Amino acid sequence: MFRKRESIEIKSPPQIAMMRQAGLVVATTLQIVADAIRPGVCTKELDALAHENILRMGASPSFLGYHGFPAVICTSVNDEVVHGIPGPRMLHEGDLISVDCGAIVEGWHGDAAMSVLVGDVAPEVAELSRVTEASMWAGLAQARAGGRLSDIGHAVEGVINEAGDYGIVEEYVGHGIGTSMHMHPPVPNYGKAGQGPHLKVGMALAIEPMVCLGSSEVGVLSDGWTVVTSDKRYAAHWEHTVAITEDGPWVLTSLDEIRL
Ligand code: MG
Ligand code: MG
Secondary structure, eight states, X not given: OOOTXXXXXXXXXXXXXXXXXXXXXXXXXXXXXXXXXXXXXXXHHHHHHHHHHHXXXXXXXXXXXXXXXXXXXXXXXXXXXXXXXXXXXXXXXXXXXXXXXXXXXTTEEEEEEEEEEOSSOOHXXXXXXXXXXXXXXXXXXXXXXXXXXXXXXXXXXXXXXXXXXXXXXXXXXXXEOSSSSSXXXXXXSOOOSSOSSBOOTTOEEEEOOEEESSOOOEEEOTTSOOEEETTOXXXXXXXXXXXXXXXXXXXXXXXXXXXX
């Protein structure tokens, strides 16, 4: 997994500041989408809101046209894990929708995702989202110089396993990010600590646990994009882009100024 020759892009502080601008576009867009989520709204309406905001803020969407992806955000509902395509599907009370968004400012990328409860949901579904988000924050806290890449996945996995009997998706992982959305290195959501590349100031990573209520086995629908759980149980997805700075992890895709 950790090929020695592939290097990890190092950003200067001004370049990280540009990534923060892209991150703020993503954060603002996700907030607007979150505010619009309710029973009766359909996922293509959420996509339109996202597109409008990204353009209004002078940025470009990362996902539209990416390997042919037809929308600005990914909307993945219930048993859909990631890469769901917005469309006529209407949200219902009790649904869990994961929204993933990427934006580009001056060539620099931001990438983040959230799971949102639609109205009242089953307690186990709310807990699934809470655990997934908490595992993401544990991973983000490990994005600091002096650590090793696998410290991140180890921390993510630790929170999830401590919380209960969840499935952690292994086929899809986090990634390096900067001048492209998906860059070296892959960032798994599991593993032993103390392995892989040494983390250095100027690296930026997207940390994104995908967690299932049941089995971690997933498949792809015939649309070629939508990843679903094989047992049809719910999955959650949370993601932030983080930069490794002299002062520790800087969460670039949060509306708030968060340095861990
Ligand atoms: Mg994403
Ligand atoms: Mg990502």
